[in-house]
Amino acid sequence: KERNSKSNVKPKACRPIILQRKHTVLNNSASVKQSDGYISRRKSNVFEEGANTICGIEQINQNTNNNASVKQSIVKYEQSELSASQPWCPTHNETGSQAPQIKNETEHINLIQEQCNVVASSCKQSILQGPQNSTNNIMTKQEPGFSNNFSTQTLPFHIQGMKPMFQNIPVQGFQLRGLNSNNQSAVQEVPVQNHFQMHGNTEHYSYQHYEAASDIQHSYNNIQVPGYYQQPIQPSSMHSGHLVAQPRQDHFQNTMSVGMTPNTHYQVHGFRTPGKFHDQAVDDSLTNITWLGRMGVNNFMPVPLERERKVFERDEKRGRPPYSYMALIQFAINSSSAGRMTLRQIYQWIEEKFPYFISAKPGWKNSIRHNLSLHDIFVRQVTTGSKASYWTLRSDLNIRPLTLDSVRGTSQHSFQESPNNHETTWSLQTVAQGQKPILPRLPPRPYILLPVPLINNETNEKEFSPNVQTSTFFNSTPISSQYGDRENRRSSSQECSLLADSGFVSDISVFTPSTHGRNFLGCLISRLERQFLNSDCSPMLSQTRVTSGTKRSTKKSRKEPLKTLHDSFNSSVNFEKNEVAAQSKYPSSPSSASQLLHCKPSYKKDKHKSPKLMTEESFNEILEDLGSPFKSCLARGPDVDSMMSPRSDPASRKRRCSWGSPESSKEFQHRSKTEREVTPSSRCIRRVKSCVGDLRQNYADMQQKNLTQLPTSTPLNKNKWQKTKRCNDMDLEDSKENMLQCFQNTTKQRDDQWCNDKSDEIGEHSIPSPIPSSSKNPAFDFFHDLIGSVFKTPDKPSHFESLTPERVPLADITHQHKDTNDINVESSAVSESIAPPNPSLLSPKYEPLDTSFSKLLDISGGSGTFSRHNQFSDVPDLSLSWSNFSHF
DNA sequence: CTATGTAAACAAC
DNA sequence: GTTGTTTACATAG
16 A cells, blocks of 8 residues: 555556465474574475465485585566556565566466476586585484484575565475485475464564564464454554555575485475375376476476375365355355344355355354354344344454455356365465465564462452462462453463363463463462472362263263362362262263263273372472472573573484474574573573473373373373374483483482572572562562572573673663653553562673563563453453563 | 364253 | 354364
C-alpha cells in the first residue's frame, strides 16, 4: 500500500514461491551448517513447492583435487504479470532483477529448466570440488549420529526477481542418496536452513524488527498454508507508526548451507513433499542429471519419499480437502454476504463445496461444532427475539478474510474432480497461488523467571511470603484448562500444562516465554520441598484424573475433573481412597487403574501391569533433584565448565544431541550469535532442562525396575523415548551414562560447592531461594535478587567477562531511559507496585548489557508477539517490560 | 510444545 | 435430534 501510494504505479508482480510445510521427515536427522558456522540439528522441514522449485544436484562418484570455492548461481525467477490482487509482489525495479518477460508457459518452463540446470551443474561442480581427503561416507552412521561425520560445504545461491524475503526459499532440502558403510544404498534428507521463520501476519513488522532479527538465527519454518489460522497481532502489541518496511535486502541474501560430506557417493535432489505424484520410476542412476530436464512447472517431482507418498495417498484417497475445519468454517462464513451463518448453513455450504463430506463419517459435523466452540475467532451471535443463532467471525481480528477463492487461486486450476466418487486431486500449486506471502514472526525473547504471588485463602490476598502453606497455594491455583476462559483456550492451556508426562510439574512450561507470567514452578517446587520433603506423600499425578481412554464405551458417567492443584495433589496422595470413592460415586466410570490397563495400548504394549504410586523416597529424590539445580541455577554465577557452550564442547554436543540438544532449543537458536554463548540465563535454562532429562531418565529407570508407575496419560518408556528422540540403544545407554555422570559428578558437586561457598559468603542459607523473603515489596525484592545474582560478580571473572563482551555503565542506562520518559506501567497490579530498584544494590562492577539486559527485562512478549493473557485469573500477570523500569 | 482431528459426555433446547 | 460446550486422547509437525 505504501509503495503504491508513493509511486502511484501498479507494481509488476512476480509470483512468489509458496511452500507448505508438510512433514517433518526426519527428526533431528541432519545437521545444517548455518552461516555463522553454528551447526543446527533442528528438525528438517520438508516443503512442498508451489509454482516452481528448483535445484537438483547430483553427486557423482568421483573425486577431484580441485578445491575451488563454491560458485554462486543465480536463478532468475519467473516474472509475470499478475493481477492487482497480489499487490504484495515486488516490482521489477524494486528487486533489481533483470527478469525477462515470459511470454508463454513453454518459454517459461524452458527458462526454469535452463536455470535449474545452471544451478544444478554449479552445485554439482562445487560438490565435486570439495575437500578431497575425506573418506567419510555419508551413511556410515544412521541418524542421528550420522551428522557427526559430516563436513559441510556451502552452496550459495539465491533467486533474483523475488521479494527479498523470499530469495532464499527455493530449495528446502536435499535428498542425499548414497551408500552406507555396508555399501548399501541409503537416503538422507538434508534440510536447508533459512533464516526466517515465515509465519504470522504481514502488516505489523517494523523495519527495526528486521534489523533486530537479522543477526538471530531463524529457521525457515513455514509459508502460509491455506486455511491456516493467522493469529492476530494484538493492536496493543504493535509498534505504532511502523508500517511494513521493506527489509534490507542483505538481510535475506543468506546463502544456504547444507551439511554434506564431500567425496562420497551421493545424489542430491531437491525434494518435495507430495503434490501430485508421478509414479514414475525413480531414476537411481548416480550419474544421471537428466531428470532436471524433465522438470516443468507442473512436473517437478524428484524422488518422493515413501512416507510422504503414503500420507498423501491416504489423503488423496479420502478425497479430503486440504483445509482444516477451521478454515472450512471461515470459508463458509466469509462466503455469505451477511458474514454470518447458522450451523446448518455451514454444514450445507461445506457439503456443497466439498462433496467429500456428504459421504464422510457423520463425525465431521461434530468436529465442525467443536471447532466453532473451540476457536475464538468464531463468535456466536444470538439474535434477540429469534431463536436463531448465527456464527460470525470475530471482527477485531486483523487478518485477511479467508475465502475459498483466495486459497484456490484461479478457478480453472483449482481442483479437479476425479471420475471416482469424491476423490479429488488438489493442485497444491494453484492452492498456493492465491496465497499472500507473510512476514517472519519475531523471535521469542529471552526471559527470566518471576515469582507468582500466591493467594491466601483466608485473606484472599496475594502474597509472596514463604510461609504461605502449600495447601493454600494449591487450593487457589487452578489447573490450567483447555477452556479456562475464552481468551486462553486450547493453545495457551496446552502450552501451560503444569504436569509433564513424567508426572511431575512440567519443566518446559516454565521456560517458555509465553508462560512467563504464570511461572509458579519455582514457588511450587520450593513449597513442595519445604513442606513435603520429609512427609508422607506421593507425587502429583496427571493434570486431571484419567477419565477416558482411547475407546470409551458409551454411557459412562464421568468423574469430576480435578479443578485445582489441590485436587490433583489430593488425588494423588489419596489415590486409592479416591478411586474407591469415585467408584461409588461414578459406578459406570472406569477406575483409573482399569483404564490404564484396558484403554492404554501403550501400557499394555509395554507390559506395565498395574499403576503404582511413586514411593516417597523416589519422590523426594526427584524433588531434590529438581529443586536444587533449579535454584542454584538462578543463584550461581557463570559456569562454563559444566555447561560449556556446545559449540566449543563437541563431546557435550554429542552427548546432548540424542536427548534434544540445548542448541536445538528455540531459546538457544533465537539467541544472537554473541548471546548464544553461555549466559547466566541460558545456562539456567539448559541446566534445568538437562536436569529434567536426568529426572526423566530416573523415571524410566524406575519404571523399568517396576519401582513406580505413574498413571499419566502418556507413559514414559524406552520405546517412546527412542521413537521421539530417534536414538538407538547405544545412544540411549551412552547418553544416559554421560548425562548421569555429567550431572552427578560434575554439576552437582559444583552446585554444592558453590552453594557452600555462597553460604559462607552471604551468611544465609546455602541456596538462595527463588521465593523472596517477606518485605515491603517482595516482587521487586525477588526480581532484584534474581537480577543481582545473575549479574553478580562471578567467581570466575574471566569467564564472565569473556561471555559478555559489551557492557555499558549503569549510569548510561539510567540516563538513557530517563530521557526516553517512556514510562508505560501496565495495569497489572504487580507491575505498578514494583518500586524503582536501587542501582547501588546491583553489582557495581558488572553492569548488564544494555541490550541483553533489557531483553531480559522485557519479557512482556513485545511487539509482534502474542501476549497471552494470564491463564489464571486470580494470579496477576507479572509481565514486565523494560519500560516499567525506566527509572532503573 | 502447538495445531488439528476425532470421539464423546453432557446440557439446553 | 440439534446445537453448543467441554473434556479427553491421538497424531503430525
